[in-house]
Amino acid sequence: MPELPEVETVRRGLASVMEGGTIARAEVRRPDLRWPFPDGMAARLTGQGVRAIRRRSKYILIDLASGESLLVHLGMSGRMTISGDPLGKFVHDHPTRVAHDHVVWDMADGTRVTFNDARRFGAMDLLPTGDETAHPLLAKLGPEPLGNAFNEEVLIKAFQNRNTPVKSALLDQRIVAGLGNIYVCEALFRAGISPTRKAGKIGKSRVASLVPIIRDVLTEAIEAGGSSLRDYRQADGELGYFQHSFAVYGQEGQPCTRDGCTGTVKRIVQSGRSSFYCAQCQR
DNA sequence: ATGGGGGCCTGCCGGC
DNA sequence: TGCCGGCAGGCCCCCA
Structure with a gap:
């Protein structure tokens, strides 16, 4: 979850x-x-x-x-x-x-x-x-994505000379703390960036565009939790689960939802984890 | 230093 | 119906 x-x-x-x-x-x-x-x-x-x-x-x-x-x-x-x-x-x-x-x-x-x-x-x-x-579990964490310490300059610097796919870089909690597989896939879709692209090879303006996109993706999901649950819980009392639809995560085989794109959502495996993306509009 | 892969656990789902 | 492989949203650790 x-x-x-x-x-x-x-x-x-x-x-x-x-x-x-x-x-x-x-x-x-x-x-x-x-x-x-x-x-x-x-x-x-x-x-x-x-x-x-x-x-x-x-x-x-x-x-x-x-x-x-x-x-x-x-x-x-x-x-x-x-x-x-x-x-x-x-x-x-x-x-x-x-x-x-x-x-x-x-x-x-x-x-x-x-x-x-x-x-x-x-x-x-x-x-x-x-x-x-x-604390050992918290000491190496990077900036909070919704806080001021996470910004364009910081992300550009973190991606510089990084030879790892951007998917892995965004999952690296030392670069930005709190993203997981789902929201990385969703943010990369919105940014039009392929998860396989090496972090260090993405233009600065495109890296910078990820910052507001990551904030939006997370903020929208938090708001969805707040609005779709009563006291943040579902009927059986469990906290935090809410119905949320994703543009690419879990959407393998579905048509891409980007305006004008005729692509299909694909699933690939990177470092043993599924990545979902549209190879036509994510480059 | 960086990047990739294994492993920790259990449950669920689809295919045969 | 039952079994089996594959998969799951995280993260630490080890190895090259």
Whole structure:
């Protein structure tokens, strides 16, 4: 599921039920996801007020009253689900335990937040609030694509002399942090750039054009999440999933939707990942 | 330093 | 109906 827009939508959903509240009880049902959980994670969450919930790239940061922040990554299959009655006390309306429900937080108001991750590529860790830049998972991240530190000059410089396909360059979280396979495909389609083109061989003005396009693609997806979901959740309480249509991602064999283009969307494999694009109008 | 490939896990889907 | 291969939106690590 999760690239930047989906993570942002999950963040907003978590914020709506956790910010200002207290984690009355934390249950950790296995010792690890991709890596071991930090020592005593359940105890370090229990009783903690939630000050704020932030996002860095595809990571969620939950700031606790203790001065620690819980770092959460959804990996490929991580999901957050909200259940419970905010006015009751740990009511019966919680769903029965489901396979791969690994972590559960019961908020003091009766809301339950459940983290489910079938493939366990997700991660959680605790770090001192404000020490994000020192954390190994965050230290090497490039600029936020929606922030000022990401701009034309920065991207042109990052692409200079890069011999890797632009697809790989945009997936490189050190260049820009938060893009994944879907939104890279969509941004390259809008920019009319082939995913196979070497990053260092693209003209400066075309590289520059990627900056507003990346911002637009991500912003539109975040807005779609905000408008198509109630409190950022779907009917079953799961956060962050929303119906979103893509111009090229998953559209193999479909006619290109660019005005006047008669091409067909193709799927190729680059570095073991699918790339979708129109070879006729993306050069 | 850079670029490419393997591996981590489980679930789902299409084809035979 | 059942089995099997291929595929999945991430990211770290190792190797050349």
